[in-house]
Amino acid sequence: MPELPEVETVVRGLRSVLPGRTIVSVRLGKTDFIDDPVALEELLPGSRIESVERFGKYIRLELAPRHSGAHREPRRYLIVHLGMTGRLVVVGANQPAPPHTHGFFALDDGRELRYTDPRRFGRMLVVPDAAIAAFCGRLGEDPLQISLATLKKRLAGRRAKIKALLLDQRVVCGVGNIYADESLWLARIHPARLAARLTADEVSRLRQAMRTVLRAAIRLRGSSISDFVDSEGNRGGYQGRHRVYHRHGRPCVRCGASIRRMLVSGRGTHFCPICQPPPRMPRRTARKA
């Protein structure tokens, strides 16, 4: 499942080939994951790609304004979220397309940007210049950028479990299930701890753990669990470095205890029961007699 390191890997690949290229035509397959398919078909052809950026788990292609006659259209952005199983690759337009390829964006150099997504949990939309700040503004800060003071502020007073908040993109953006579990293990914090109950030192360790884990994962070009591949179709290398994710029943590399799996806020959650001590049970309300 593409999270921050996987999306960063895809973005770096796309950045090496897309800027300067113009989209010449658009062909779509299934469109139920696209906000406005007609907008993609009408607004993208003739648009030159200026830059490729990541924000959270989103990919943002900046498109230069088109000129229609004397009229200059607004700058636009193509926003792509890979969801669970989305792939964004650039290949020769004559290459056969794998099943579930629902977006074909032909480029002016004979290649094609393609979007493949079996489960269609991804998302694709065009956002005009005037709306892009609001769209990006809904997200919290990037976990590689956020200051300790800001993170403390975001968690202060929150009675949700810390893992649920790490997955909430309005708190920090880009962390998903794998890197939430890996970061909490490195910081020695149980995923079901309430955010408001974390000590200042624990919040600091958590921030540092996210930075360590995410940077290492970027360095290894992400985790290929199910079918993640980068923009050239290559698998990542970080799946071999997972310490808890999908390791339930196997020994903790730090203390040897058996890694456990539980549900936290409906998510499969992996942790070490020794290194990550569980929260004390909430005080039971007084019972009559």
Next chain:
DNA sequence: AGCTCTTCCTGAAAGC
């Protein structure tokens, strides 16, 4: 308001 649960979808894995 804040938090958790449900829903969407398909392929892989578990179950019989």
Next chain:
DNA sequence: TGCTTTCAGGAAGAGC
């Protein structure tokens, strides 16, 4: 062995 059932998960929206 092979078919059927269950499950995983990002994020929007419903429900409590």
